[in-house]
Amino acid sequence: MTLPEVPGEATLPRERQDRILERLRRHGRVIAADLALEFRVSEDSIRRDLRELAARSLCKRVYGGALLIRDIPPIAERRREQVERKRALAAVAVSLVGRRQILFIDAGSTNSAIAAALPDGHELTVVTNAPDVALALIGRPGFEVLCIGGRIEPKIGGAVGSMALRQIQGIRADLCFPGVCAADAQTGLWTFDAEEVVLKRAMIEASGETVLVATGEKLITAATHHTAPVESLTHLVVERGTDPAVLDAWRAAGTSVHVV
Amino acid sequence: MTLPEVPGEATLPRERQDRILERLRRHGRVIAADLALEFRVSEDSIRRDLRELAARSLCKRVYGGALLIRDIPPIAERRREQVERKRALAAVAVSLVGRRQILFIDAGSTNSAIAAALPDGHELTVVTNAPDVALALIGRPGFEVLCIGGRIEPKIGGAVGSMALRQIQGIRADLCFPGVCAADAQTGLWTFDAEEVVLKRAMIEASGETVLVATGEKLITAATHHTAPVESLTHLVVERGTDPAVLDAWRAAGTSVHVV
DNA sequence: GCATGGCTTGCACGTTTGTGCACGGTTATC
DNA sequence: GATAACCGTGCACAAACGTGCAAGCCATGC
Numbered sequence: 001m002t003l004p005e006v007p008g009e010a011t012l013p014r015e016r017q018d019r020i021l022e023r024l025r026r027h028g029r030v031i032a033a034d035l036a037l038e039f040r041v042s043e044d045s046i047r048r049d050l051r052e053l054a055a056r057s058l059c060k061r062v063y064g065g066a067l068l069i070r071d072i073p074p075i076a077e078r079r080r081e082q083v084e085r086k087r088a089l090a091a092v093a094v095s096l097v098g099r100r101q102i103l104f105i106d107a108g109s110t111n112s113a114i115a116a117a118l119p120d121g122h123e124l125t126v127v128t129n130a131p132d133v134a135l136a137l138i139g140r141p142g143f144e145v146l147c148i149g150g151r152i153e154p155k156i157g158g159a160v161g162s163m164a165l166r167q168i169q170g171i172r173a174d175l176c177f178p179g180v181c182a183a184d185a186q187t188g189l190w191t192f193d194a195e196e197v198v199l200k201r202a203m204i205e206a207s208g209e210t211v212l213v214a215t216g217e218k219l220i221t222a223a224t225h226h227t228a229p230v231e232s233l234t235h236l237v238v239e240r241g242t243d244p245a246v247l248d249a250w251r252a253a254g255t256s257v258h259v260v
Numbered sequence: 261m262t263l264p265e266v267p268g269e270a271t272l273p274r275e276r277q278d279r280i281l282e283r284l285r286r287h288g289r290v291i292a293a294d295l296a297l298e299f300r301v302s303e304d305s306i307r308r309d310l311r312e313l314a315a316r317s318l319c320k321r322v323y324g325g326a327l328l329i330r331d332i333p334p335i336a337e338r339r340r341e342q343v344e345r346k347r348a349l350a351a352v353a354v355s356l357v358g359r360r361q362i363l364f365i366d367a368g369s370t371n372s373a374i375a376a377a378l379p380d381g382h383e384l385t386v387v388t389n390a391p392d393v394a395l396a397l398i399g400r401p402g403f404e405v406l407c408i409g410g411r412i413e414p415k416i417g418g419a420v421g422s423m424a425l426r427q428i429q430g431i432r433a434d435l436c437f438p439g440v441c442a443a444d445a446q447t448g449l450w451t452f453d454a455e456e457v458v459l460k461r462a463m464i465e466a467s468g469e470t471v472l473v474a475t476g477e478k479l480i481t482a483a484t485h486h487t488a489p490v491e492s493l494t495h496l497v498v499e500r501g502t503d504p505a506v507l508d509a510w511r512a513a514g515t516s517v518h519v520v
Numbered sequence: 521g522c523a524t525g526g527c528t529t530g531c532a533c534g535t536t537t538g539t540g541c542a543c544g545g546t547t548a549t550c
Numbered sequence: 551g552a553t554a555a556c557c558g559t560g561c562a563c564a565a566a567c568g569t570g571c572a573a574g575c576c577a578t579g580c
Binding site: 010011012013014015018021025056057058069071129131132134135138139144145146147148149150151152154157159163164167 | 323333340395
């Protein structure tokens with residue numbers, strides 16, 4: 001590890017940049033004035049360093065210092081829509097996650113938001129069939145990422161098929177976030193795609209608890225394939241403004257309802 | 261002449277280099293001026309030593325001295341660097357791809373560029389252990405994407421381990437793009453990470469042809485684990501400006517060389 | 521002996537790179 | 551809308567750089 005800066009110790013220019021990068025990775029941001037003090041050079045030199053790093057697109061130069069670039073995976077079409085709503089849902093959904101848990105995260109735009117919203121420092125293991133979820137978590141400190149392989153279905157944005165199924169069946173998780181096409185307090189979870197059904201079922205069965213995170217319309221639309229009975233759905237996270245009658249029905253079914 | 265004679269302090273060049281290396285390992289860096297003083301030789305000699313050590317990739321030469329080669333930066337950073345060079349290499353590399361072929365694309369920043377450069381309308385099947393490669397191809401018309409699952413190693417940016425290995429062994433491909441850490445016309449392909457080796461080997465063995473896409477420095481640096489003999493490397497794509505002698509050696513070994 | 525060639529070394533040269541400072545413009549914050 | 555902090559640029563200077571070269575050393579062989 002890097003030792004704390006020794007006062008009279010000289011650092012090579014390039015070494016200084018490396019250390020700035022490291023600091024950046026750890027703290028997410030650096031302040032030019034602090035760095036100047038720490039490395040005992042003028043702020044001009046620090047600014048030059050930051051500019052250079054920014055030119056290599058290793059950080060983003062901002063007023064007063066620099067920020068870590070968190071490259072957001074290229075956003076699929078659906079994801080672009082209603083980003084804000086999904087982020088709000090995700091923020092609540094991740095509060096259900098405990099330390100050192102193992103999570104199944106299914107493919108889907110809302111689940112991408114959930115992955116991005118997962119807090120650091122919980123030492124989580126995330127199992128996912130969605131490349132964008134995996135990518136969002138690669139390099140995040142304290143995360144172990146397990147990717148479910150298989151043929152990727154473009155419509156879904158994740159692996160499906162027997163290969164994926166077999167891998168899922170070999171894992172047990174604490175929490176499961178299935179992608180939600182439609183859900184109903186009487187019958188439970190429904191899905192459009194036949195291939196997806198078996199995967200979601202396997203995920204849910206392999207998990208201690210299941211969290212449904214749904215924008216309001218998911219609770220009033222219908223889908224073609226029955227996927228899971230309501231008893232297996234532990235939590236429901238929905239937006240404010242959802243029909244209270246619907247929520248009561250879910251509560252009556254034994255699901256813990258969380259309103260954003 | 262100008263230097264005072266110190267009896268018994270004389271060191272052979274090779275011995276001096278060893279001592280420099282030792283110092284490097286202990287402190288993480290060395291400063292040319294200090295070494296000159298310590299070994300009682302001119303800075304010129306020290307600089308020559310450092311250059312030589314750097315050529316053997318035992319250290320990283322920087323302004324003022326040399327640094328220990330720290331572990332490779334995370335994939336997210338590597339992918340953002342040298343974008344233009346990688347794009348140019350990728351543009352040539354993809355010209356080796358035929359219609360309706362099955363491709364193995366390994367994890368790695370250059371391979372990300374290759375995936376992005378693959379042409380539409382070739383009805384390709386891409387098998388990859390890298391989520392970012394998969395993500396780049398999801399939704400591209402005419403592509404079938406197969407994701408290799410397993411534990412994702414953040415440094416590498418792709419799945420590794422026995423789970424990934426088994427999946428790879430169940431597939432036969434036409435073309436393989438292994439990530440290149442170092443390559444040599446005599447001995448073939450070398451890799452830094454032990455886990456990666458088995459994966460790359462399996463990919464190469466399961467493919468009809470193998471394409472090495474390498475920025476110039478990969479052909480003069482060394483890595484720790486032998487991965488594939490030169491006979492199994494069908495094509496080499498390199499940048500203009502690579503040492504002609506090196507390229508001739510590759511040609512002599514039977515590899516088809518493509519210069520960008 | 522001494523000539524030869526390989527190797528290392530220090531020096532001189534011109535070039536590149538890093539640094540701090542002064543200047544005037546820009547941006548946050550109250 | 552004033553103030554202070556922060557910014558980029560140009561500049562001068564010093565340190566570090568690579569290169570070419572000649573001197574020195576040593577082993578080898580005539």
